[in-house]
Amino acid sequence: MKRDGSFVSSKLARFTSRVVSLAQKAVVGTPKPAVQKGNGGYADWVIVSIHGLKTYLNLPYRRLLDVLYEMPRITRTLGLEPVELPDFTTVCARMQPLKMPVWRDFLRLSAELHDTGEIQAIDATGIDRVAASQHYAKRTNYTFKAVKTTALIDCSTGVILDIHCSMTQPHDSQVAWQLLTRNLNKLTVLTADKGYDWELLRRRLRAEGVKPVIKHREFGWHGVANNVLMDDTTYHQRSNVESTFFAIRRKYGEIVRARTWFGQFRELVLKCAVRNVELALDDSNG
Numbered sequence: 001m002k003r004d005g006s007f008v009s010s011k012l013a014r015f016t017s018r019v020v021s022l023a024q025k026a027v028v029g030t031p032k033p034a035v036q037k038g039n040g041g042y043a044d045w046v047i048v049s050i051h052g053l054k055t056y057l058n059l060p061y062r063r064l065l066d067v068l069y070e071m072p073r074i075t076r077t078l079g080l081e082p083v084e085l086p087d088f089t090t091v092c093a094r095m096q097p098l099k100m101p102v103w104r105d106f107l108r109l110s111a112e113l114h115d116t117g118e119i120q121a122i123d124a125t126g127i128d129r130v131a132a133s134q135h136y137a138k139r140t141n142y143t144f145k146a147v148k149t150t151a152l153i154d155c156s157t158g159v160i161l162d163i164h165c166s167m168t169q170p171h172d173s174q175v176a177w178q179l180l181t182r183n184l185n186k187l188t189v190l191t192a193d194k195g196y197d198w199e200l201l202r203r204r205l206r207a208e209g210v211k212p213v214i215k216h217r218e219f220g221w222h223g224v225a226n227n228v229l230m231d232d233t234t235y236h237q238r239s240n241v242e243s244t245f246f247a248i249r250r251k252y253g254e255i256v257r258a259r260t261w262f263g264q265f266r267e268l269v270l271k272c273a274v275r276n277v278e279l280a281l282d283d284s285n286g
Contacts, residue, residue: 034079110276117156
């Protein structure tokens with residue numbers, strides 16, 4: 001509270017308000033009431049918002065709902081009174097039935113909070129996961145200990161424009177075009193390391209008006225010559241992706257905890273969206 005009596009919103013309150021707005025837009029159609037008696041249950045946007053808060057606060061489900069119960073101002077931003085909060089088991093169970101496009105739209109909308117620059121970067125990392133049960137692993141041939149996560153980043157803002165997740169180990173060049181195709185309108189200059197050295201990818205990008213700054217493998221004089229001519233200042237901005245992965249692990253946890261691969265994909269998309277929202281709040285404060 002300021003001396004003149006006006007109220008100062010906490011960062012958590014501003015985060016919640018922004019997440020609720022994005023969640024309502026991500027859910028197709030007119031947002032439903034937060035909770036409906038009978039079979040209606042909790043609106044999808046409420047579930048998405050609570051998951052956003054869980055990621056932001058980095059709390060387990062049970063602890064999160066206990067904390068929210070003591071925060072009536074935050075729960076009312078969700079359209080609920082504290083006594084109307086869902087059980088933690090409901091929040092957990094409702095995540096996976098929500099289709100992946102809802103979570104991707106949530107990420108897309110969070111990226112649109114920012115004015116992006118001219119240089120984008122793509123890179124991949126492995127995000128560790130909690131081990132699935134032996135029964136589930138055997139039934140799905142689920143053997144990898146990490147989710148291969150490829151991120152497309154705007155270099156000037158650090159905003160995550162999109163991600164691709166895989167439980168297998170596809171080559172970077174195979175993933176790149178699939179991810180980039182969804183985001184061609186956001187690209188101007190794309191920088192990537194030699195893992196994305198694929199001449200067809202370069203041609204496709206140029207055909208779409210995107211300048212590729214992708215390191216060549218140095219198998220011969222041609223690759224060496226192309227690397228010498230490359231703009232190092234632009235190329236080295238790809239390190240922004242590594243910085244973003246580091247920040248996500250440090251702030252929102254180093255592992256994904258969902259037991260199923262599609263639950264883990266949703267969890268990773270959510271971490272990226274929450275980071276984008278938090279960056280937007282930090283920029284508005286600056």
